[in-house]
């Protein structure tokens with residue numbers, strides 16, 4: 001199948017809006033995200049730069065007239081800013097962009113940066129979903145990964161969220177931490193479930209190049225659980241969460257009925273999104289662009305009236321098709337073959353040919369009722385399977 005037989009993506013669903021806040025109290029040992037440690041004092045001018053960039057982009061031909069279904073303020077640690085400052089920036093964005101009245105509006109938070117008053121400010125600005133980076137319910141393990149908060153602060157953050165009126169709370173947890181055993185992980189899961197969050201995201205620790213953890217690993221100082229323990233951790237999580245009524249709808253994400261992440265759902269469908277702020281990525285009309293990562297440089301470029309974009313990449317229909325397949329396969333329900341064909345003019349069977357046949361023969365990928373999906377057997381090795389379809 002030749003790539004030239006694909007046509008451009010014809011989907012026109014509402015886009016997602018993302019705002020990146022690249023500051024944290026301190027840098028965690030494993031973190032490879034675009035975030036800068038700043039103690040408790042993030043630069044006041046950064047949010048002004050984001051507001052200014054929002055004003056410019058709202059008038060941009062790629063954005064003007066576009067509908068947005070979700071807003072996600074992520075980081076870093078957005079809640080390192082004061083409640084009124086963040087709420088003001090969110091209101092500003094709501095005023096500039098065509099955000100649906102029932103939009104999902106999420107803010108990421110770390111437990112040591114929230115209290116009920118700040119969260120109430122966010123609720124008043126229309127934030128209706130809070131995603132809290134808890135990671136582990138063990139002060140010993142939080143210390144191991146150099147998080148700056150405690151279990152008590154995580155519990156207080158969830159209580160504060162409920163008191164402020166949040167009815168949709170996600171907890172991020174990480175497994176496979178140094179010195180973590182299966183019983184530690186079961187304890188973290190049990191404490192998380194006791195809090196009845198609407199959504200849980202479970203990630204395996206990944207040691208990324210350039211982080212303090214990769215240097216510790218190279219020196220043999222990182223006592224990570226072995227492969228067998230990791231698999232047992234995954235298995236125990238899936239059982240515990242299914243038993244508590246959560247649906248595993250994406251490789252790492254679990255939700256109560258009707259409470260899947262809509263913002264991330266748009267990424268998994270490879271929909272359009274606009275990113276504001278340093279290091280934020282946008283993908284609109286098959287053009288992908290990324291802002292400079294350094295907040296100072298970002299603010300300086302915006303102040304000069306220049307676009308803070310680092311690169312602008314045009315996605316070919318074939319590249320967009322492959323990305324749509326790979327992202328869609330992260331969802332346990334997979335992706336509808338006829339939707340793919342409507343968007344790109346080709347089916348995965350025709351595009352991938354013998355590669356897909358082999359994965360199907362191996363029982364890793366299947367098509368049932370018109371949907372292409374990863375089989376349960378493929379889920380523990382999902383990254384390797386998806387790499388075959390890149």
Ligand code: SF4
Nearest residue numbers: 024027028031035076
């Ligand atoms: S809180 Fe999150 S973004 Fe900030 S340093 Fe830690 S892992 Fe990175």
